[in-house]
């Protein structure tokens with residue numbers, strides 16, 4: 001079977017890898033002129049099932065070697081003593097398997113593992129599903145026909161727009177915004193994260209050990225949705241500068257590097273609430289189908305685990321696997337939707353009480369014995385999403401060297 005995957009970041013390469021191992025013929029189309037790999041982008045987390053999947057792909061050691069190595073977090077607030085958090089112990093309390101890695105590094109490692117055909121610098125312009133296959137046209141490449149087309153093209157998915165309709169009808173705005181860009185390592189951060197919280201605002205920065213630079217992140221809440229052009233970076237930079245111009249702390253030094261930042265990222269903290277991820281021979285995986293909200297929702301682990309399940313279901317059931325995949329991943333997706341609002345409420349405090357309580361809790365919980373930490377996590381949305389049922393096991397296709405997850 002010939003499968004076209006749109007998007008080569010996290011879900012796309014994982015899906016391509018497993019389909020490849022199950023004997024499918026896969027093509028990946030990616031809008032950027034080359035793979036978005038390397039030391040740019042933001043730090044993302046792999047928990048639980050996602051670590052099982054990359055282990056089964058034989059990539060665990062490489063991912064571990066490329067990890068950020070950030071283990072300490074300092075939370076500062078005006079008029080309060082800094083709070084120090086042992087992130088290593090915090091994550092160990094949440095899950096017995098966790099790794100943090102820059103998204104570009106993860107993409108590099110994941111995409112080197114499969115032997116799909118990659119079409120860079122291109123995008124799908126139309127999809128015509130006639131029940132037996134899908135005719136696809138591209139901006140640049142010649143039209144082609146595939147047995148299946150999968151959108152792994154992120155929160156603003158092109159495949160979703162073409163096959164399921166406009167984004168506005170399936171986007172749930174959580175009321176916040178997020179900006180990230182690189183700066184020189186102005187404050188000698190090493191591999192620590194330093195944050196400053198206030199009501200409705202969070203500024204965070206961490207050192208990137210491989211480049212000697214730092215990355216600054218700004219999260220904020222607004223009463224009304226901001227109107228901006230998602231292609232206009234200068235307009236977004238101006239919006240960010242306006243939101244934080246009176247913030248104080250170390251923000252003025254960070255903003256001095258805003259204009260020159262060439263990796264500036266800005267987006268709404270929003271979820272994709274579509275409730276079906278297949279239409280005929282077209283499907284969605286990862287953020288394209290069910291983005292649980294950038295930076296606060298655990299989308300990377302979800303994308304990896306669900307891409308593995310989609311490949312397995314297609315291997316077992318052929319095109320009908322799109323429907324069985326949907327049934328299998330729905331509980332995981334439903335649980336993940338509860339994470340974003342909770343995490344956003346903690347890291348961007350909505351009022352003075354949360355501003356006082358959460359840094360205290362973040363410093364105390366990691367000091368508790370691991371079983372008690374596990375119990376605490378199991379009582380909330382984040383823990384419930386991490387501790388879900390085991391991943392299904394798929395038999396490899398005849399002759400394939402696949403080692404299914406045990």
Ligand SMILES: Cc1cc2nc3c(=O)[nH]c(=O)nc-3n(C[C@H](O)[C@H](O)[C@H](O)COP(=O)(O)OP(=O)(O)OC[C@H]3O[C@@H](n4cnc5c(N)ncnc54)[C@H](O)[C@@H]3O)c2cc1C
Nearest residue numbers: 007009010011031045153154158286287294295298299300
């Ligand atoms: C600032 C920030 C911080 C984050 N922090 C965390 C974190 O700490 N932990 C965590 O787990 N997750 C985090 N996330 C979320 C995480 O990055 C995503 O959940 C994850 O990358 C989803 O993977 P994906 O492959 O589904 O989509 P994406 O990573 O969004 O990839 C989509 C791919 O599709 C490509 N594409 C887009 N349009 C087209 C098109 N028309 N044609 C072809 N290709 C196209 C894009 O170029 C990209 O390569 C964060 C996200 C952001 C933005």
